[in-house]
Amino acid sequence: MPATSHDVMPDIELYQPTDEENALELASSLGSDGWIVGGGQDTYGWLKDRNKSPAAMIEIAQIDAWKGVKETADGIEIGAVTTLTDIANHPLVQAKFALLATAASKVASPQIRNVGTLGGNLNQDARCWYYRRGLDCYRAGGNICYADSPEGLNREHAIFGASRCVAVSPSDTAPALVALDATMVVASVSGERLIPAQDFFVGPDRDIVNMTVLNEGEILTAVRLPNEWANAEFYFEKVADRNVWDFALVNVAAAIKVSGGEITDARIVCGAVECTPRRLEAVENAIRGQQRSEELANQVAAMSTEGARPLNYNHFKVPLMENLVKRAIRG
Amino acid sequence: MGEIVRYKRDVWGEEVILGVSWDLLWVVAVAVLVLLAAHAIIMAALANKKMDKPSSEGRRVLRHETIDRLFHWVMAASILTLIATGVAPILGLRIAWLNIHWIAGLLLTFVVVFHIIRSLFWQDFKSMILGPKDFGEPFDSAQKPGKYTFEQKGMHWAVTVVVLAVIATGILLFLQIDTPFWDRTNSMAEDTLGLMFLLHGLSTLALVALAATHIYFALRPEKLFYTRSMVSGWISEDEMTANHDTSLWSPKEAD
Numbered sequence: 001m002p003a004t005s006h007d008v009m010p011d012i013e014l015y016q017p018t019d020e021e022n023a024l025e026l027a028s029s030l031g032s033d034g035w036i037v038g039g040g041q042d043t044y045g046w047l048k049d050r051n052k053s054p055a056a057m058i059e060i061a062q063i064d065a066w067k068g069v070k071e072t073a074d075g076i077e078i079g080a081v082t083t084l085t086d087i088a089n090h091p092l093v094q095a096k097f098a099l100l101a102t103a104a105s106k107v108a109s110p111q112i113r114n115v116g117t118l119g120g121n122l123n124q125d126a127r128c129w130y131y132r133r134g135l136d137c138y139r140a141g142g143n144i145c146y147a148d149s150p151e152g153l154n155r156e157h158a159i160f161g162a163s164r165c166v167a168v169s170p171s172d173t174a175p176a177l178v179a180l181d182a183t184m185v186v187a188s189v190s191g192e193r194l195i196p197a198q199d200f201f202v203g204p205d206r207d208i209v210n211m212t213v214l215n216e217g218e219i220l221t222a223v224r225l226p227n228e229w230a231n232a233e234f235y236f237e238k239v240a241d242r243n244v245w246d247f248a249l250v251n252v253a254a255a256i257k258v259s260g261g262e263i264t265d266a267r268i269v270c271g272a273v274e275c276t277p278r279r280l281e282a283v284e285n286a287i288r289g290q291q292r293s294e295e296l297a298n299q300v301a302a303m304s305t306e307g308a309r310p311l312n313y314n315h316f317k318v319p320l321m322e323n324l325v326k327r328a329i330r331g
Numbered sequence: 332m333g334e335i336v337r338y339k340r341d342v343w344g345e346e347v348i349l350g351v352s353w354d355l356l357w358v359v360a361v362a363v364l365v366l367l368a369a370h371a372i373i374m375a376a377l378a379n380k381k382m383d384k385p386s387s388e389g390r391r392v393l394r395h396e397t398i399d400r401l402f403h404w405v406m407a408a409s410i411l412t413l414i415a416t417g418v419a420p421i422l423g424l425r426i427a428w429l430n431i432h433w434i435a436g437l438l439l440t441f442v443v444v445f446h447i448i449r450s451l452f453w454q455d456f457k458s459m460i461l462g463p464k465d466f467g468e469p470f471d472s473a474q475k476p477g478k479y480t481f482e483q484k485g486m487h488w489a490v491t492v493v494v495l496a497v498i499a500t501g502i503l504l505f506l507q508i509d510t511p512f513w514d515r516t517n518s519m520a521e522d523t524l525g526l527m528f529l530l531h532g533l534s535t536l537a538l539v540a541l542a543a544t545h546i547y548f549a550l551r552p553e554k555l556f557y558t559r560s561m562v563s564g565w566i567s568e569d570e571m572t573a574n575h576d577t578s579l580w581s582p583k584e585a586d
Contacts, residue, residue, distance in 0.1 A: 144524060
């Protein structure tokens, strides 16, 4: 039931399950009426603006089984409800997957990272201000995009992969996890499915109202990082208007294996340029087998922005993205 | 459930039409299934009262030229593609549907324009006209039609209206998205846009019902020779004399 006053929280049925089975059963039975909340750093903004008002919320922050970082036979597993601060500071993550530690440390602000979870950062909704304002755009189930119009303010929007919607993926950890070939562990009452990070995010051409492939009743419970990219040479950089508490204008996450100065393999992923993290496979193929150098970086940087279709106000993202890719390659 | 039209707030906060309610898709699907199933059951019950089927052997007469059969099947494929891609996101299927949808739409537009011109100047347009006399045909077994039966003419004109509506609204919606030919301009007012989506959706629903009905009748045993003629071009002389008035339609012999 919507609130009748802006001074109080809307009426929401709050469920706080303490074990996984209970949480999954609630997610299944409530379906689209059940809003999964971890740290709430995305949720409360919606509620405060009164632009979304779920009938029920399922808080999963207290489910211990979905918290923490543990070593596995072939890598590490991070519970989806682990806070970003814990991930950034965890010795195991810092030792083997510093790329993720750095990315997590760049999210928002210290206060937000203290309660914000990895799962929440990955599942957060688009930040297009027209959508967040509550306008009935395509992403909200409507039939128009206000951002991509002659007078639309689209400075922070996509330069790739727009299909009616031009919102970007705002997550900082997402590009890092794609670069590390992570696997998402998604659970429901029907069981568990494993989704490669690159396939976890979905663009508007295939699903214009959701940012991920999670179905109703499913919960992201963990993220697995294979040792394949452990201790590679990492680079993460985020460019935003503010140093703290801001979403990226463009970010880059790179994992590069180097042997004797030669790049033997690479993963380079950019965020905030498309509705999903954008993996630069053409650039990766171009630098594989080459000597890592500034010259190489200069030669291939332009490949990263081939096919870009800037909007009225975000042409700056093209050279910005090229420069970030250059810096990631040269190290 | 139960609404026909969905509404939204425009950028000024005014309530405007968003589009058709896709709950109606289930209503149409169930209604069509029930009606066609009822027809099949009734026809099966009446089967032993039917006369022998005319023979497909013997002299063959030309019913559809090659170009017209090609038009029919290209139109059928494009409509089925449009329905499949248009309905996919409604059903929650995650496929990149939009480009396939408008490409099929352009193909449909092209073949429909081609057919309109050809039917007006190169075919016997009068053979498809529905007149008052035609409405007595289903009730009078002695009255045989010319080339097309009352039902076939009815289906043709119903599809004509619906397909023209879906093409006209589809073109207006096509102008509102980015394509290889232009960048979108968001030039249509939101209330008009919603009306176009509503009309496009309603004509889609009608097209789903008509397509399902057409395919059902095309596969009915007593009509299968017509379907064969849309593939091979001919019907037998026996089939022609059994179902048509040869004074109203006298086709040439098929090759």
